[in-house]
Structure formats: C-alpha cells, structure tokens
Amino acid sequence: MLQGTGSNVGKSLLVAGLCRAAVRRGLTVRPFKPQNMSNNAAVTMDGGEIGRAQALQALACGIEPHTDMNPVLLKPETDIGAQVIVHGKRRATLKARDYARLKPELMAAVLESFERLKSQADLVIVEGAGSPAEINLRSRDIANMGFAAAADVPVVLIGDIDRGGVFAQLVGTKVVLDPEDAARIKGFIVNRFRGDPSLFDDGYRMIAERTGWRGFGVLPWFAKAALLPAEDALDLQPFGDGAVRIACLALPRIANFDDLDPLKMHPDIRLEMVHPGQPIPGDAAVVIIPGSKSTRADLAFLRAQGWDIDLKAHYRRGGRILGICGGFQMLGRSIADPHGIEGEAGATEGLGYLDVQTVLSPDKRLTRVMAVHEPSRLQVAGYEIHLGRTDGADCLRPFAHVGDLPEGARSSNGQVEGTYLHGLFTSNAFRDAWLKALGVSASEFCYDSKVDAVLDELAIHITKHLDVTRLLELSR
Structure with a gap:
C-alpha cells in the first residue's frame, strides 16, 4: 500500500507506474483504493462509477476498470457534504459528520472488494487517501492505516519534495503515528525531485536514520505526467x-x-x-x-x-x-x-x-x-x-x-x-x-496509444530510480 504525507503528493501516478512496471515483469496486477474523494469519475463495464485515477491504474494493468477497484467514492457537492458511492452506486448524500458514523459499516464493503481482487491477481497495489497523519480520523479510518491494519497490508510512505518540507512530512508522520501504525510502514519514497538526485544523498540518509524506515529511492520529476488523465482539480x-x-x-x-x-x-x-x-x-x-x-x-x-x-x-x-x-x-x-x-x-x-x-x-x-x-x-x-x-x-x-x-x-x-x-x-x-x-x-495521433506509451515511459522511469524489486517483495 502506498500512502502519502498529504494529498496530491503523487500517489495515484506512482501506483499506475508500479502497476505497469509489475505487468512488464509478467505479473497479474490489480489496483485498489478503499476510499476516494473526487468528482472526476469513470464509468465501469459493470455499470458503476469509480475514481478516474483507478481507471488509469486499471489501464496500466491492461484490464477493464471495475467497481471493486474503488468501493467507496465520495463526490463533494457542497463544502460540508458529498454524494456517497458504494460499489459503484449512489447510496446517499451525507454531511461529513454523518458520513463518519457510516464508516465502520463501509469497512465491510471495502474488505469484500479487496478480497475479490486478491483472488484474481498475483499482486494488488493499494493507494491511500490524504495522509495517515490525520490521527483525529484514525478511529474510524477506512482509507489509510485503518484499512492497512484490517487487511494486514505493508505500507510505503511517499513524501513530495517539490512542495518543500519533505523532512517534516516524513519524519513528522512517524512522530504522530501510533507505534503500531508506524511499524506497519516498511519504507519511504521521496517523490518529484528536480535536479541532480545525488545532491539529496545526505538528506535521504537523514530521513532513514530519523525514521528507521528503508528508503526505496528518490524519484525525479516526470514531466510527461501532465499528459496522463488527472484526477485532482x-x-x-x-x-x-x-x-x-x-x-x-x-x-x-x-x-x-x-x-x-x-x-x-x-x-x-x-x-x-x-x-x-x-x-x-x-x-x-x-x-x-x-x-x-x-x-x-x-x-x-x-x-x-x-x-x-x-x-x-x-x-x-x-x-x-x-x-x-x-x-x-x-x-x-x-x-x-x-x-x-x-x-x-x-x-x-x-x-x-x-x-x-x-x-x-x-x-x-x-x-x-x-x-x-x-x-x-x-x-x-x-x-x-x-x-x-x-x-x-x-x-x-x-x-x-x-x-x-x-x-x-x-x-x-x-x-x-x-x-x-x-x-x-x-x-x-x-x-x-x-x-x-x-x-x-x-493531429495524426491515437490518444489511447499515446497514453499507453506514456505509462510505459513512467514504468521505465520508476524502475530506473526506485528499488522496484524490493518494493514488490513486500507483498510476499
């Protein structure tokens, strides 16, 4: 499971790239996001809707998107309320406080979808939502550590160096997490580095020392990400x-x-x-x-x-x-x-x-x-x-x-x-x-073919800069 130190740190793109990298190694792969919040949805072959990022990740796996890949989708309608989609179908429109009460019930739907995907594949790559450092939400969490604990899934934490404060992002997350949740994190990735990654060697080592987590690499900025379908406004x-x-x-x-x-x-x-x-x-x-x-x-x-x-x-x-x-x-x-x-x-x-x-x-x-x-x-x-x-x-x-x-x-x-x-x-x-x-x-270009080619380039980029072999070994 890839979790982030915050929203929009590159989780969706990393999951898509890892899915394609694993497929290129001959594995059968499925993407999964327990809970997504997005008004950018995709319609699945089974007649439901899921987050657009999971549809892109399904494409990276070479398969059709399915509602099991994103069993809970929240579509904000106001500043305090959202439409709740469960297994692809509208269930209700709820305010945030009312939705929080529903979360324990939704965990069953989340785990049901996850188990179905596990039975179909060699590997399931899970994307978290927001940040596990939102500890005020931990007791009813179904999107990050709550799911990871319930499904017994190892976690890798992603920090975004482009937005600044990557030390505070990663080390700070370790500090605020419950020790059991922190122990579930097996390593970290520093994402969106601009320039010469070797210049960050000392910083990378310091993060590993402060957290006790293994570093899986520093991923340079991938400019062609802008050509892939975006989910975040x-x-x-x-x-x-x-x-x-x-x-x-x-x-x-x-x-x-x-x-x-x-x-x-x-x-x-x-x-x-x-x-x-x-x-x-x-x-x-x-x-x-x-x-x-x-x-x-x-x-x-x-x-x-x-x-x-x-x-x-x-x-x-x-x-x-x-x-x-x-x-x-x-x-x-x-x-x-x-x-x-x-x-x-x-x-x-x-x-x-x-x-x-x-x-x-x-x-x-x-x-x-x-x-x-x-x-x-x-x-x-x-x-x-x-x-x-x-x-x-x-x-x-x-x-x-x-x-x-x-x-x-x-x-x-x-x-x-x-x-x-x-x-x-x-x-x-x-x-x-x-x-x-x-x-x-x-224009003389095929849109689908061009997206597919960018996903291949992303997989090559990730394989070049991250320790993909050790990342995949976490699933054993």
Whole structure:
C-alpha cells in the first residue's frame, strides 16, 4: 500500500507506474483504493462509477476498470457534504459528520472488494487517501492505516519534495503515528525531485536514520505526467503553446475534466483554464463549459465571475461554445431541481444559448455509449454520468445519435453545442473533424496509444530510480 504525507503528493501516478512496471515483469496486477474523494469519475463495464485515477491504474494493468477497484467514492457537492458511492452506486448524500458514523459499516464493503481482487491477481497495489497523519480520523479510518491494519497490508510512505518540507512530512508522520501504525510502514519514497538526485544523498540518509524506515529511492520529476488523465482539480493548468486557444471554465465543482486531456496533446492547441478572477480570453476560438457536480451552484458562480458577460462578447465575435454534461444544462433556458438533489429545491434561469430545459431527478444515468456525431457522421465513444433529463426544440437538432435516439443539442447557427457525452475527444477521427472547423490540422495521433506509451515511459522511469524489486517483495 502506498500512502502519502498529504494529498496530491503523487500517489495515484506512482501506483499506475508500479502497476505497469509489475505487468512488464509478467505479473497479474490489480489496483485498489478503499476510499476516494473526487468528482472526476469513470464509468465501469459493470455499470458503476469509480475514481478516474483507478481507471488509469486499471489501464496500466491492461484490464477493464471495475467497481471493486474503488468501493467507496465520495463526490463533494457542497463544502460540508458529498454524494456517497458504494460499489459503484449512489447510496446517499451525507454531511461529513454523518458520513463518519457510516464508516465502520463501509469497512465491510471495502474488505469484500479487496478480497475479490486478491483472488484474481498475483499482486494488488493499494493507494491511500490524504495522509495517515490525520490521527483525529484514525478511529474510524477506512482509507489509510485503518484499512492497512484490517487487511494486514505493508505500507510505503511517499513524501513530495517539490512542495518543500519533505523532512517534516516524513519524519513528522512517524512522530504522530501510533507505534503500531508506524511499524506497519516498511519504507519511504521521496517523490518529484528536480535536479541532480545525488545532491539529496545526505538528506535521504537523514530521513532513514530519523525514521528507521528503508528508503526505496528518490524519484525525479516526470514531466510527461501532465499528459496522463488527472484526477485532482489542483492539476488543472494551462497546457500547450499552439496557435488556436481553447478556454475552459474552472468551475468550483468541476467534474470529469478528463474530457480535456486529448486536447492537451494536440500541438496546435493551447488549452487555457479560466480560473476565478480571470476573464475569458478574447481570442479563444472555443469556450468549454465542463461538467459540474453542482450545476445550479456553479452556474451562479459563473455569473458572479462575470463569465456570462464574457460569453456574450465571445458569442458576438462568432466564437463557439461547447457545454458538456452540467455545462450543457447551463446553456439551456432553465435548470429545475424540484427534489433538492443538488442543494435547495428550486429552479435557475440558464444562459439561454440553447432552447432546452433540464429537470434534475434522483435517477442517475451511468453507461458507456457509442454514438454518431450528427454533423460529421463519425463515431464517438464516450460515457454518460448525470442526473436529470434535458428536452426542448434544439434537441431536434442533436449533437449526436445513440442508436436511433437523439443526444444533446445544437443551435441553429452551429455556434453552440451541448452534449452529455464525456470522453468524446478520445475518438480520434471525431476529434480531428471537430477541430478542423477551428482551422486545426489533423493531429495524426491515437490518444489511447499515446497514453499507453506514456505509462510505459513512467514504468521505465520508476524502475530506473526506485528499488522496484524490493518494493514488490513486500507483498510476499
């Protein structure tokens, strides 16, 4: 089990790289994360949803993602509450205090999934969540040491030297942990080192002396990590230096933003994340309104930022607008939430670029789909993960067809499009056709193949700098 000294220290990427490294050694491998908190989810073949990081890790293992790989998923809807997904299905929306009471019950679901994965593989590589140093949460923990103790799994602790304070991260964690939990940690990894790793030899030795833990290596910064699907919204940064700018609104509860990943790889694209306090760039060819876990709240935030005014100017200049999932709902005339599913019951006026209306309902649509993009007649592979139904006159001018059923909507002049299809830009021919309208030439790369190649490079990078053999021996 890889645990971290904090959030976003590189656990997900390290698990993915170790999974691929082990597969390259001929092992059958499964990834596992007992509890994840993310609004960036993936739809599995068994009709559920898990964290996007576990889907990437499954790809690193050469297998389809399954709900057992992330049995508990928390999807924040407010600052104090989250949707609770258990074995891929929505169980409830709870405040943090109420969720804490549920944790002991959820441990059974976690261990059930873990045992199933163990029976299928030579090796299971587990990812922790946050930090085990959050000792106030230890008594009911299912994500870090609580799980490690219940499942009798050895732990390796990851520190992030790039953010500074790596000595305090690693040594401090040892100090605050209960001695039994500290004894479960078999070693440490220093991650994201920039420069010559040999310059850290003394520091590395000091950490080993202070903690009594074995060092498994210092891992240099892996620049191509930015090309892999990210799970944490903290990773949303501008990417690329192409001549054509695509702007995406960085909403507070942005969801499933991996939709953007294939665009980052195109050499002619500059993907610009528009963060709070920033205007929408006036030279953007397209503005993307992404998915949201709390659509009406994020629409209110959009207006508070003045982005609705920027969108009007963008539209008058002839710029295009694409709304995906929650962004599609925002582009309509209204969003109604009569049951209070995403917050207080009520209705919100939409941006009005599409003649459609959305009504949210408790039933969640979770499915992988093959669609045909209406204007280009090209196939689009994607997935749907949303609440509610959208209808209206512009739905008669659909974005795509799923079988005989229309999907999404387009404005009469073609400037504005809305769709529930996540992952649409992974379809290479469709992506090239959609970008061609912006004057972007065909990219001639296969997105899936490029991600797979980066995972191989990551595995080679990890094998070169870490003692992978000894890491894998911990599982014996």
